Amino acid sequence: MQDDPAIQIIDLHKSFGDAHVLRGVTLTARPGDVVAVIGGSGSGKSTMLRCINLLEQPSSGSIAIRGEEYRMRPGDGGLVPADPRQVQRIRAQLGMVFQNFNLWQHRTVLGNVTEVPVHVLGLPRAQAEARARAALERVGMADKADAWPAHLSGGQQQRAAIARVLAVDPLAMLLDEPTSALDPELVGEVLAVIRDLAAERRTMILVTHEMRFARDVASHVVYLRDGRIEEQGPPEQIFGDPRSPHLRQFLGNAA
Amino acid sequence: MPDMDTITPLRPATGAQLLAGLRGLLMPHRLIMLALALTGLAAMVTQMDWSWLPAYLPRLWGGLLTTLWMLAGSVILGFALALPLGVVQVIGPRPLRWLASGFCTVVRGTPLLLQLWLLYYGLGSLFAAYPVIRETWAWPYLREAWPYGLLALTISFAAYEGEVMRGAFAGVPNGELEAARAFGMSPRKVFFRVWLPRAVHRALPVLTGEIILQLKSTPLIATIAVADLYAIVTRVRQATLLTYEPLLLLAGIYLCLSAILTIALRWLEGRMPSGG
Ligand SMILES: Nc1ncnc2c1ncn2[C@@H]1O[C@H](COP(=O)(O)OP(=O)(O)O)[C@@H](O)[C@H]1O
Numbered sequence: 001m002q003d004d005p006a007i008q009i010i011d012l013h014k015s016f017g018d019a020h021v022l023r024g025v026t027l028t029a030r031p032g033d034v035v036a037v038i039g040g041s042g043s044g045k046s047t048m049l050r051c052i053n054l055l056e057q058p059s060s061g062s063i064a065i066r067g068e069e070y071r072m073r074p075g076d077g078g079l080v081p082a083d084p085r086q087v088q089r090i091r092a093q094l095g096m097v098f099q100n101f102n103l104w105q106h107r108t109v110l111g112n113v114t115e116v117p118v119h120v121l122g123l124p125r126a127q128a129e130a131r132a133r134a135a136l137e138r139v140g141m142a143d144k145a146d147a148w149p150a151h152l153s154g155g156q157q158q159r160a161a162i163a164r165v166l167a168v169d170p171l172a173m174l175l176d177e178p179t180s181a182l183d184p185e186l187v188g189e190v191l192a193v194i195r196d197l198a199a200e201r202r203t204m205i206l207v208t209h210e211m212r213f214a215r216d217v218a219s220h221v222v223y224l225r226d227g228r229i230e231e232q233g234p235p236e237q238i239f240g241d242p243r244s245p246h247l248r249q250f251l252g253n254a255a
Numbered sequence: 256m257p258d259m260d261t262i263t264p265l266r267p268a269t270g271a272q273l274l275a276g277l278r279g280l281l282m283p284h285r286l287i288m289l290a291l292a293l294t295g296l297a298a299m300v301t302q303m304d305w306s307w308l309p310a311y312l313p314r315l316w317g318g319l320l321t322t323l324w325m326l327a328g329s330v331i332l333g334f335a336l337a338l339p340l341g342v343v344q345v346i347g348p349r350p351l352r353w354l355a356s357g358f359c360t361v362v363r364g365t366p367l368l369l370q371l372w373l374l375y376y377g378l379g380s381l382f383a384a385y386p387v388i389r390e391t392w393a394w395p396y397l398r399e400a401w402p403y404g405l406l407a408l409t410i411s412f413a414a415y416e417g418e419v420m421r422g423a424f425a426g427v428p429n430g431e432l433e434a435a436r437a438f439g440m441s442p443r444k445v446f447f448r449v450w451l452p453r454a455v456h457r458a459l460p461v462l463t464g465e466i467i468l469q470l471k472s473t474p475l476i477a478t479i480a481v482a483d484l485y486a487i488v489t490r491v492r493q494a495t496l497l498t499y500e501p502l503l504l505l506a507g508i509y510l511c512l513s514a515i516l517t518i519a520l521r522w523l524e525g526r527m528p529s530g531g
């Protein structure tokens with residue numbers, strides 16, 4: 001168990017109707033890996049990430065979290081979960097950070113962060129609150145515990161959303177362009193938090209357009225193009241010596 | 256997204272808000288209104304006949320309680336009905352969706368007075384025709400008028416709020432529901448922990464207005480002889496042969512009730528900023 005990859009994706013395909021969006025993605029993240037996923041818009045980065053916690057249902061292929069494979073059965077033109085309970089259990093171990101934060105607007109920051117520990121993990125409220133406050137402390141939001149999400153800046157909302165993930169102490173974090181919806185001057189505060197977490201060797205898969213950041217924090221970089229992994233490797237290789245002409249062009253445009 | 260770093264936190268603002276509120280009252284048009292109201296009040300007290308009032312106070316009090324009970328009962332029951340009416344119209348299977356939207360359309364499209372009379376004279380006399388019903392425990396209630404009044408008010412509130420809740424459920428951002436799913440909530444938890452409270456939260460500002468409207472619909476039940484505030488005042492008018500005094504009193508009481516409700520509901524809303 002301990003040696004199992006945190007996340008293992010094998011030959012993942014996903015079609016939306018006629019659009020074949022993922023065309024055989026195979027990817028492994030070991031515990032402590034920080035995998036940065038880069039690629040042009042529409043290349044399938046979000047879809048891949050969303051397949052990992054089954055927010056999207058794969059058309060074919062297999063996904064295993066810490067060695068436990070999702071049990072799927074054919075249906076609905078692809079695969080559907082055979083055991084919804086299993087899906088819920090695995091999801092509770094994967095924290096997702098969304099581009100648009102997706103904080104629950106009817107709860108305070110603290111309410112957002114305690115929600116999953118109390119109502120999904122079943123922790124006693126006092127313990128959940130202690131965890132939540134520690135998580136808010138980590139992201140520098142301790143003083144905003146009683147604030148409403150609508151009253152926060154984008155950067156603060158995203159940090160609260162990261163605290164919401166930290167409070168469940170996930171096996172791996174899935175981050176989908178966590179700074180893309182932010183005003184430029186707010187990007188830094190969120191990247192700083194993610195940088196800390198990466199330095200702690202928290203397992204994460206990070207979809208990002210921040211190339212310099214990816215180069216700094218990633219242990220492994222994956223370049224996705226047209227639903228395939230066109231190139232992958234350590235950041236020095238991907239950014240320093242890219243082989244694929246497409247990747248070279250992509251990096252040239254991004255820089 | 257605008258940078259809202261600098262927005263004042265809710266709590267320390269109360270003192271400043273109070274001041275701002277007072278300053279708001281001192282606007283010229285408000286001052287004129289206040290003067291008019293005071294003059295009117297003075298005229299009412301000195302020029303009119305209020306000698307009947309003490310004798311009728313207990314009955315007026317009873318009428319007020321009836322009105323409040325009818326309002327509270329129909330709002331609570333009606334809202335409880337509005338939730339499924341709203342949900343079903345968003346995610347229900349087609350037949351249920353049609354049924355719910357048909358119910359809302361019909362009830363909203365016909366006068367409440369008509370519904371009230373149909374229930375009271377139609378259903379009421381239908382019940383009376385069946386000895387089986389007359390022998391049940393429910394008969395002592397079904398013989399009274401107020402259950403039909405409560406039912407009609409409830410149905411009406413349910414239909415209007417069912418429509419409001421349909422919009423509120425549909426408008427909850429999908430991302431928030433997705434976040435709930437992504438954290439491992441079961442469909443049931445997603446509904447009860449996020450979708451439902453979030454929809455109610457969205458609907459709250461509309462609901463407060465609708466509760467005031469509902470208050471102003473309650474006098475209709477006087478037409479089926481429920482002794483609410485309006486019915487009592489009508490009796491006062493018949494007994495004293497006075498026209499304006501009882502009606503003015505009635506207007507004053509409804510105005511006060513509306514004001515109290517508005518303030519209470521505003522306060523409730525203020526505790527939760529609307530997240531859009
Ligand atoms: N729910 C969906 N239905 C239909 N097409 C979709 C859906 N989600 C994504 N797509 C399509 O899949 C492709 C990849 O999308 P996405 O994974 O979001 O790309 P990226 O995140 O790399 O920008 C795009 O062409 C997009 O239009």
Ligand SMILES: [Mg+2]
Pocket residue numbers: 045046047177
């Ligand atoms: Mg994307």
